[in-house]
Amino acid sequence: MRTPQNVGVAGATGAVGLEMLAILEERGVPPVAVRALASARGEDRTVPFGGGDIPVEPLTADALAGLDVVLFATSAAVSSEFVPAAVEEGAVAIDNSRAFRMQPDVPLVVPEVNAHAAAEHSGILANPNCSTIQMVLALKPIHEAAGLRRVVATTYQSVSGTGLAATRELDEQTRAVLEGSPVITEVYPHQIAFNCLPHIDEFDDEGNAREETKMILETRKILELPDLAVAVTCVRVPVVRTHAVAVNVETEDDLSPADARTLLAEMQGVGVLDDPDAAAYPTQVGASGTDEVWVGRVRRDRSVEHGLWMWVVADNLRKGAALNAVQIAELVVDGLPL
Numbered sequence: 359m360r361t362p363q364n365v366g367v368a369g370a371t372g373a374v375g376l377e378m379l380a381i382l383e384e385r386g387v388p389p390v391a392v393r394a395l396a397s398a399r400g401e402d403r404t405v406p407f408g409g410g411d412i413p414v415e416p417l418t419a420d421a422l423a424g425l426d427v428v429l430f431a432t433s434a435a436v437s438s439e440f441v442p443a444a445v446e447e448g449a450v451a452i453d454n455s456r457a458f459r460m461q462p463d464v465p466l467v468v469p470e471v472n473a474h475a476a477a478e479h480s481g482i483l484a485n486p487n488c489s490t491i492q493m494v495l496a497l498k499p500i501h502e503a504a505g506l507r508r509v510v511a512t513t514y515q516s517v518s519g520t521g522l523a524a525t526r527e528l529d530e531q532t533r534a535v536l537e538g539s540p541v542i543t544e545v546y547p548h549q550i551a552f553n554c555l556p557h558i559d560e561f562d563d564e565g566n567a568r569e570e571t572k573m574i575l576e577t578r579k580i581l582e583l584p585d586l587a588v589a590v591t592c593v594r595v596p597v598v599r600t601h602a603v604a605v606n607v608e609t610e611d612d613l614s615p616a617d618a619r620t621l622l623a624e625m626q627g628v629g630v631l632d633d634p635d636a637a638a639y640p641t642q643v644g645a646s647g648t649d650e651v652w653v654g655r656v657r658r659d660r661s662v663e664h665g666l667w668m669w670v671v672a673d674n675l676r677k678g679a680a681l682n683a684v685q686i687a688e689l690v691v692d693g694l695p696l
């Protein structure tokens with residue numbers, strides 16, 4: 359396999375794209391090997407990389423020529439158009455949108471959980487939904503030890519999960535409320551500052567939000583448990599960065615909280631922070647900027663025969679998106695990190 363020279367980041371000016379650039383920089387990828395792509399909006403834009411700035415080029419089929427791997431941090435509509443174009447140009451495409459995740463021939467990968475799934479691909483690999491990534495990392499060791507019977511989860515998702523415009527909206531609304539000015543609502547249907555919205559993505563005929571359905575279907579695909587009972591409620595909370603998920607699991611066999619903590623601590627990519635009496639548990643502020651999925655509040659749920667609760671927290675822009683995408687690229691592209 360050839361040694362990749364060129365890594366493209368499509369959507370490089372967005373919340374996930376900027377984090378991808380930061381992670382490539384941390385990995386020591388030289389600026390000469392990186393190309394930043396975004397919409398044609400705005401002329402002469404640059405993004406920071408390697409201590410300097412690199413130009414932002416419009417994303418076109420021609421602009422994808424010569425790239426060995428392209429990390430897509432674009433909407434499903436943009437990815438649907440340009441991911442196949444990148445593959446056509448000979449690149450491996452790692453896509454963060456929902457566009458390809460459930461296609462049977464597209465691996466949906468969390469490297470610590472199902473790296474083997476990446477072995478066979480036809481040029482496209484998908485990065486799962488952010489809340490799904492952190493939940494499956496915590497579920498995997500529980501399943502291997504005791505067998506999952508049912509999972510019920512409620513998310514507490516930060517506004518950066520919606521993108522940069524939503525982060526600005528929380529900032530502006532918070533200032534407006536504190537200053538007593540009118541609150542302007544553009545990204546979300548209601549004020550998000552000092553509020554929680556049980557509404558992430560569109561609702562279907564049964565009243566499920568698409569984000570909830572994504573978490574159910576993607577969890578089953580990644581864990582290779584097509585019949586697993588999963589129920590989810592997704593909530594947007596006025597937190598800038600990092601998602602939390604309250605996860606309730608019912609298992610086939612008994613698993614004590616102590617054994618679950620030991621297994622979670624041994625799981626690659628997971629950190630356990632669980633001493634409630636000392637107020638030691640993961641928080642969204644505390645986990646921001648870190649690479650681990652943090653688990654705490656592990657305890658029995660005595661309402662069922664074999665039940666456990668967990669509080670699972672991870673930085674949605676790093677492990678929930680950019681870091682996981684870079685890790686997938688490192689799995690499948692020879693020569694990464696460069």
Ligand SMILES: NC(=O)c1ccc[n+]([C@@H]2O[C@H](COP(=O)([O-])OP(=O)(O)OC[C@H]3O[C@@H](n4cnc5c(N)ncnc54)[C@H](OP(=O)(O)O)[C@@H]3O)[C@@H](O)[C@H]2O)c1
Pocket residue numbers: 368369370371372373374375395396397398399417430431432433434436454455456486487488518519520521522523674675678679
């Ligand atoms: N945020 C998260 O935590 C997270 C987690 C997992 C997955 N994802 C997924 O990752 C993707 C990006 O999310 P985000 O949060 O980074 O959104 P974002 O902050 O809104 O960024 C969107 C990016 O897409 C670019 N873009 C928009 N229209 C384009 C076009 N026509 N051609 C090329 N580029 C275009 C934007 O460039 P301009 O500056 O030119 O507009 C920007 O770079 C989405 O599919 C999202 O669902 C996000």
